[in-house]
Amino acid sequence: MSMSPLIDELVAAFRCLPGVGQKSALRMALYLLERDREGGTKLSGALSRAMVDVKRCQQCQTFTEAELCGICASDRRDPKTVCVVETPSDLQAIEQMGLYEGTYFVLMGHLSPLEGIGPEEIGIDRFCKLIDKNECTEVILATNPTVEGEATAHFIADMVKSRNVLLTRLAHGIPVGGELGYSDGSTISHAFQGRRPFA
Amino acid sequence: MSMSPLIDELVAAFRCLPGVGQKSALRMALYLLERDREGGTKLSGALSRAMVDVKRCQQCQTFTEAELCGICASDRRDPKTVCVVETPSDLQAIEQMGLYEGTYFVLMGHLSPLEGIGPEEIGIDRFCKLIDKNECTEVILATNPTVEGEATAHFIADMVKSRNVLLTRLAHGIPVGGELGYSDGSTISHAFQGRRPFA
Numbered sequence: 357m358s359m360s361p362l363i364d365e366l367v368a369a370f371r372c373l374p375g376v377g378q379k380s381a382l383r384m385a386l387y388l389l390e391r392d393r394e395g396g397t398k399l400s401g402a403l404s405r406a407m408v409d410v411k412r413c414q415q416c417q418t419f420t421e422a423e424l425c426g427i428c429a430s431d432r433r434d435p436k437t438v439c440v441v442e443t444p445s446d447l448q449a450i451e452q453m454g455l456y457e458g459t460y461f462v463l464m465g466h467l468s469p470l471e472g473i474g475p476e477e478i479g480i481d482r483f484c485k486l487i488d489k490n491e492c493t494e495v496i497l498a499t500n501p502t503v504e505g506e507a508t509a510h511f512i513a514d515m516v517k518s519r520n521v522l523l524t525r526l527a528h529g530i531p532v533g534g535e536l537g538y539s540d541g542s543t544i545s546h547a548f549q550g551r552r553p554f555a
Numbered sequence: 556m557s558m559s560p561l562i563d564e565l566v567a568a569f570r571c572l573p574g575v576g577q578k579s580a581l582r583m584a585l586y587l588l589e590r591d592r593e594g595g596t597k598l599s600g601a602l603s604r605a606m607v608d609v610k611r612c613q614q615c616q617t618f619t620e621a622e623l624c625g626i627c628a629s630d631r632r633d634p635k636t637v638c639v640v641e642t643p644s645d646l647q648a649i650e651q652m653g654l655y656e657g658t659y660f661v662l663m664g665h666l667s668p669l670e671g672i673g674p675e676e677i678g679i680d681r682f683c684k685l686i687d688k689n690e691c692t693e694v695i696l697a698t699n700p701t702v703e704g705e706a707t708a709h710f711i712a713d714m715v716k717s718r719n720v721l722l723t724r725l726a727h728g729i730p731v732g733g734e735l736g737y738s739d740g741s742t743i744s745h746a747f748q749g750r751r752p753f754a
Contacts, residue, residue: 359643360619362605369601372594374586380574386644387573388602389609389618390663395571396606402568403599406561406584407592419588420559444558445585464589 363389415486417479418444418462427451427459434458438487439496440512442466442505446498458496461486466504467511475511484515494522501528562588614685616678617643617661626650626658633657637686638695639711641665641704645697657695660685665703666710674710683714693721700727 358364363385370381388396412418413425420426427433437458441447447460463478475481487495495516499505513523528546530539539547557563562584569580587595611617612624619625626632636657640646646659662677674680686694694715698704712722727745729738738746 358625359617359647360609360621360624362601362609362620363618366601366605369594369598372587372591372598373583375579375582382644382647383574384572385605386618386642388571389605390642392571393606395568396602399568399571400599400602400606402561402565403587403595403602406565406588407595407599410559410561410588418558419562419585421561422559425559426557443585443589445581448558448581 412464413462416460416462417464417482418447418460432457435490436492437494437496438483438490438492439498440483440509441498442500442508446500450498458494459490463499463508466499466502466508468504478508480512480515483512487516487519487521492519492521494524497523497525611663612661615659615661616663616681617646617659631656634689635691636693636695637682637689637691638697639682639708640697641699641707645699649697657693658689662698662707665698665701665707667703677707679711679714682711686715686718686720691718691720693723696722696724 359367366385367378367381370376370384371378373381376384388399406421409421410419411421413420413428414423415428416425418425418427422429428435434457438461439450439456439458440461440463441450442463442465444462444464447462450456450460461479461483465473465478467473467475467478486492495512497509497512499509499512509525516523527550528543529550530536530543530547536544558566565584566577566580569575569583570577572580575583587598605620608620609618610620612619612627613622614627615624617624617626621628633656637660638649638655638657639660639662640649641662641664643661643663646661649655649659660678660682662682664672664677666672666674666677685691694711696708696711698708698711708724715722726749727742728749729735729742729746735743
């Protein structure tokens with residue numbers, strides 16, 4: 357089903373995007389060619405700049421093109437409270453809430469010995485230096501509630517334990533707007549164990 | 556929810572793609588940054604080349620970077636049979652069937668007086684010149700079975716009528732694998748009117 361070498365190349369290139377198969381890739385390519393060449397050119401420029409220039413924040417490891425990301429560089433964020441997340445999108449999800457005023461540390465993954473991802477790969481030594489340097493008072497473990505995420509949280513907890521730092525973990529429970537009948541047993545048991553006085 | 560100017564720009568740029576909202580755009584940007592910078596760079600190159608170099612085929616109006624598209628340039632396609640479609644993706648859908656050996660004419664739209672799209676915009680004069688030049692024997696009207704598509708088909712039929720050309724239209728009917736109970740009345744009435752001797 358080849359169209360022309362250039363269009364075929366563009367369709368193939370679109371398939372590197374997550375969740376984009378042959379049909380969506382073809383649709384995207386034809387859409388841009390037909391209706392939005394300007395948008396396509398802008399996307400090309402934004403992509404090439406971002407792929408080259410976006411590095412990691414020197415402090416929290418999240419993506420940024422500057423030396424420090426906006427949050428680490430801000431003087432309105434409390435450097436004594438650090439929230440540990442797995443990925444920049446987890447960070448985004450917490451930022452979206454708009455309530456958190458501390459800083460972050462982005463592991464860019466989780467411990468996974470089978471895939472050769474150990475403490476060094478997720479920057480645990482850098483994290484320890486950071487909490488010592490900033491004299492942190494609280495570390496919020498916000499890794500995902502998966503096997504690997506829990507293991508990573510436990511590992512970090514062990515590293516931090518010896519320091520005089522409050523360790524907290526995000527609460528598990530019934531999601532707001534969720535229904536008990538559709539929640540799994542493990543979630544309900546966490547919700548039960550974590551029940552709180554009704555205000 | 557800004558991350559860094561470059562990443563924000565990339566996310567905004569991804570939103571020009573069809574079916575991509577804020578969440579998918581963010582996911583795409585972070586995915587490429589995290590796991591496939593090479594793919595992102597390739598996509599950027601393919602995009603910029605395609606947006607600049609892809610033009611229309613001189614003969615059938617479909618997208619190509621050459622003067623003639625692969626089908627028009629091929630000597631294995633019958634130039635005396637022309638299938639009229641609305642878009643390059645319609646052309647692709649027919650090519651996928653792998654049975655058609657004629658050529659195409661791509662209108663790049665349909666007649667739509669309200670949007671200011673008249674016969675000139677969809678290249679009807681070029682189409683008439685083409686069928687005269689190639690001494691066409693059959694014109695297959697494969698515009699979509701929508702109000703505008705039908706109107707466009709009728710308009711082309713009127714233009715071609717005076718010539719000694721067989722005019723055909725794709726059959727309407729129950730889709731293969733479809734169920735009668737889920738078909739709309741108009742489709743069933745077409746299927747009834749177009750019923751054929753059972754071989």
